[in-house]
Amino acid sequence: MKNINLQGESSIVPELIFLRCVACLAVVMIHAAETSLEAYADTAASVELLSIHLLRMAMMFGTPTFIFLSEFLLAKSYPDNLPTGFFEKRVKLLLIPYVSMSVIYAVAWNTADFSLSAIGVSVVKNIFIGDSTVYFILIVFQFYFLHLFLHRHLQKWKKKIVLTASLAVNMLYLGFFNFVTPFRFFPHSSYIWYRFSWIPFFGWVFYFILGFYCGKHYQYIKMQLVRYRKWIFAAPAVTLALVLFFRYMNFPATPSSKRIDIIFYTTAMIFALMYLFRDAKTIHPLIMTISNYSFGIFLTHKLFMHFFLPIPQLNIYFYTIVVFLSSIGLSIAVTFLVNKHRWGKYIVGRIYSFKGNNQQETPERERNPKYGT
Template identity: 40%
Template sequence: MGRSNVIKEIYWLRAIACLAVVLTHSITTTLSHYVDTMSQAEEYLLIALRFIFLFGTPTFVFISEFLLSYSYANGVPKGFFVKRIKFLLVPFIFMGVVFATITREIGGSFINQVALNLFMGGYTGYFVLVIFQFYLLHMLMEKRLKVWSPRLVLVGSFVINVAYLSFFHFTTPPASGLGEYFWQRGHWLPVFGWLFYFTVGYYSGKHYRTIIEKLKPYKQYVYVLPFLITVPIFGLVRTDILSVVSSKRIDYVLFTTAVIAFILLLASQVNKTPSLILIISKYSFNIYLLHTVFLHFMPQINLIHPFLYLIIATVACIGLSILVVKLTSILPFRSYLFGKTLPVPLNTRSPLDWRKQEQVSGPLNYLNALKRSVWNPRR
């Protein structure tokens, strides 16, 4: 049986990771529109910001395994996979078809693009396939992880993770279209490129309060470490030793872990979770699936500064993603298109029983319950 509450810091981590993903893609859109008109300093600053925000996607691997480990001490409940197939995999398939429709080149094969999106990580929703692999890995390995040495598991997963990514960073792809694609993007799908985040998430979920208490005496180091790690990251980029523009970089295994520790420790010191954090956390999966659709259609606005455009693009795609979910909330099948919204606490100072939230019957009652939890956080 799962625990009855969720740690409030996870709302912070999920919301910030979601914002980081959106900002990463918004910066890419801004660069594509303004690279010929902005100064070199502006371009370098945007590129630097994009590298900083790349921690977003791997953070979701950590969150997923953290919640599994924390909530289900004695194994996942009956119906676990069925529920996630309905509300994660089905929306992934639907949005994969949507992306194939809007991004297909003129004269290109629609079926090929759909297949690329659904099986080879051809669009941003590929992350759902990664998460499902970790669901399976959690179920297969949980009993062993309980008894194995955490130190050996963490070191082993770190070595495997770094070795796997290094292979694709520093080797030449086969001289074929499929080989080049797999070296560029397809290798993101197997679990080996994310394994360390999985094991860190597992043990963090099992021993969260103990870990936080042990980190508090060293908080000044925890708060400084992410900034220190950006120095070698920028150095590797500037020297072209490692020019990969992706969160699947070997240096991000450490950077993302440091950022996660930074956010969790800092959020643990805050008594009340702001409504904005709860709102973004609530719609994070919907935003993840939908935001690049709106970025795809974002036009260049010549009369404004690139950084103002970045802000507008980020706010617009988050706002429009939430608006789409709200406008379609009366549809009984909405969750199969854009995914479910996530429960948020009725009182941001106290833990939330997720299962009680999920037991609200009917889409309208469910929506109303979630509206109350966001807009009246002090009820």
């Protein structure tokens, strides 16, 4: 396959295409590893289970990276104000697919107890407290509003102070849920405690602030990445080693991206990937395809994994690869086929396009000054 030429596309930020692709693959691998751990919990050797578990931890930068990407694109695309119709468009292309997939996941997860009451409860939980794989969209919408209210102030405030304050808030918030035992004041309090550590924006605010300033000062950031490239290359290995060590020591016990140490690991991975793919002139079609289908993959991949059964002929490593590749392929195929219908994008999300500035998800009427942007 011939690489896609990016030359002449001045509006394209090539490293973000790579970041979106890598983050998408990381999220899928997390769930592929989880599927394998569940399927082989009683048959695989302890060292095999440990290695798959550590692989899962190494992929935890995926979801936070999407927070960074979302705000980076907003800050870079709209330096002054959000365009007219911004929220209307996001409701159509993000919130409606979120609701659609929340219903689909509720049905799929209740096949054993296929009753209207069970499905209804799951639908309510999925939509309002993010009790499904697509919870990420609730977080993104919080940051859309935060961007609307804060972007003018963030341009005036001192960057170092804001970044430090957001890091402190993020760490304190996650630290509370990482190390404090859940209060048991009422039934299901542990479940509510667990979900509340995920959904409010406080647990992700540093990625938002980092994305804002990187988007606003994109060229400056690129120069700094080159200047500190030795540190940029070393940081992912060091921070990952710390993540794996602390997880092995069960400190904290939370095996998710909502850990304090993941903040530093994710930041290191973002900058390392941005450095590696800066000023790319071409992109492999497979990378572009995964990036373009990333939203559909994100929404649907866990649905296919839910129905995977153990394959006795495969060990846990090959099974993980099969689940990983199959779910990506099925997600792309379903997203492609469903988008053949004009309402398909409201179910499985739309397919991004390389044309023009679509990487930034903005149609021509939003980019053109005559429309008041």
